Amino acid sequence: MKKHLLTVAALLASLTSQGAYSLQLRMDKSDAHYKAGETAVCNVLLLKDGKPVSGEKLLCTVKWEGVPVRRDIIECGGVSGQVPFKGEKPGWVYFGFEVLGKDGKPLRDPALYTYKNKPGIAGEAGAMFDAEKIKAVGERPADFDEYWAKCRADLDKIPLNAKIKELELPEPHRNKVRLFAVTVDCLGNLPVTGYLALPVGARPKHCIAVVDFLSWSSSDANRNAAISAAAEGAIGFAATWHGLPAGRPRDFYVQELKKPEHNVLQDCNNRDKWYFRNVYFRVMRALDYVKSLPEWDGKTLIVRGGSLGGLETIVAAALDPNVTLAVAGVPAFCEFNGRRAGRRRSIPYRSEAFDRRFVEEPGIPAAMAYFDAVNFAPRIRCEIFVCTGFTDELCSPSNVYAFFNHLPDGKKFMTTDPYTGHGGTTVNVQGDERLRKQFKEIKVRPYQP
Structure with missing residues (x-):
């Protein structure tokens, strides 16, 4: 639909x-x-x-x-x-x-x-x-599902080993929500980091869970997103994309992400070494952690995010069958090979130099195919709400439609706007409404007087 x-x-x-x-x-x-x-x-x-x-x-x-x-x-x-x-x-x-x-x-x-x-x-x-x-071009790797199944199996060998530190909250959420800084071990070079928020007095197996993924920015995880979810009676978890410690000043993230180990352009011809492979591991591991919490009801797992966070939302919905609802705004990484169809190539590979490399080095498009949102689309079985703005020159609407049209029919919904673009200007109207409906269905309000 x-x-x-x-x-x-x-x-x-x-x-x-x-x-x-x-x-x-x-x-x-x-x-x-x-x-x-x-x-x-x-x-x-x-x-x-x-x-x-x-x-x-x-x-x-x-x-x-x-x-x-x-x-x-x-x-x-x-x-x-x-x-x-x-x-x-x-x-x-x-x-x-x-x-x-x-x-x-x-x-x-x-x-x-x-x-x-x-x-x-x-x-x-x-x-x-x-x-x-609008149709995506290129072939989905024959071993795409097998590859990610092996990645999942490798990740399962790593214990969660979660470390949490409770943080003080100001009014109006004090005595209503508990907030924690979290670090969870993960396969790859960095752990999962972010914020966990729980309703005060939440009982075991009584809370739905909402996981927010951060957009591509040199910043901390969005703790307010986690707090807002907990204020509604849900488990809220807000993850970083980069795996750096939560709670640092913005300049810390700016400087750290300039270091060579965060060069997202290197090793793009090797599916096992590319930077974002570890990001996808952290997406899966964030969900592993949330599902391990005793408060989770074991039934409802919601993921949401915009831009890179929209891509992470797609990956989460595709790789974790427990996800029940996905809200993906202006998602990135749709069509790394868009040039073949006369469209733009997804960020971060849009330069003329990379256009030449994609042609001259067949290993690059071959490796990128394992990370393209389009190729994750057929795996998604939950409700998914996508949005795109027709002035978005960063995550182009035609690339987003190439992904959307590749989703199975029945549970997909698209919001569009002719006058908005990237950077939070395009609102996922239908997705936000679906979330409001989901929150209204929560029966337990643990901190009501």
Whole structure:
């Protein structure tokens, strides 16, 4: 089952800057889903001090699958301008707008920027053509399942040896939630690290469990996610992705992740040595630990995360049959071989140098296939809620659809938004609603007066 649900109010997506200028964007189809051969039209209105502008100009960069194909100048006449694009085949189109100054160059006022990592972009929108027909290319390794079964068996030989340290909590959660910093032994170079939160007075075998996976950032695990789950009466566990100790200042993670042992580009031609193999081990081991807790009800195991955390959510759902619900936002590592289909390659391998290496060194795509979200998709049997934004240039929506379309039918749901992108801007509306429903079903409220 699949459903598209917009998260923008009134479907107009007013992208307003902090300065005098603002943009209003509207696709001519509210959900921005088109059939191949149709023309998508992006309507744009430039405002200044809240009023339509005449006599000024916008530059729109149109990209097909992340590659610029056209740059249009829009003469602002006080009414909406239009930027059309005809999609001839399944795929993704992006519209990025910049305000031009009197010198004809894009204004570089940070107050105009929609995202700080996209200098000059004052507004953006996107659309999909025949999203349901986007198919992943390449063959799933014949021994894919056998390989991960062996990895699982090797991991099982390592005792959990969990070490926990209780932490003090401020109000309003004090006397309601207990919080612990956790370290769990794991196969590979680093342990599982993160935070465990439990409802005070939780009884054995009475709590559902919610595991949050961290996005690719130089930061600590999200302890607030674990605390929030425990406040609902669930076991909450928030894991780091990097395996570094929890509770350190941000600069600690920034400096540590610069060290050679955290170079994610090395050994990418060897499935047994690549950096993220250990990350996937830690995903499995985090679930092992949570399932070992006496408070877990043995029935409900929820995983969630965004970006890299979305990928980890996918891996968790694919490799642990106890997972009952997965909420994966804007997931990474979908289609390492996307170039073969005319799409972008997943991060972190997008440079021209790596494009050449993928062709010249067949060992690289062969190894990466064991870590591609697309190849984990057929293993997922639980409910899974995915989201993607059509302005996401980091984890491209067409790559996400290649993964989504590879999932078994029946328990999959997609939320899309034409006007949002990465960095927490795209909300997994259906997934969040499913989680709220799950929390409402919790019968035990151990800290109610």
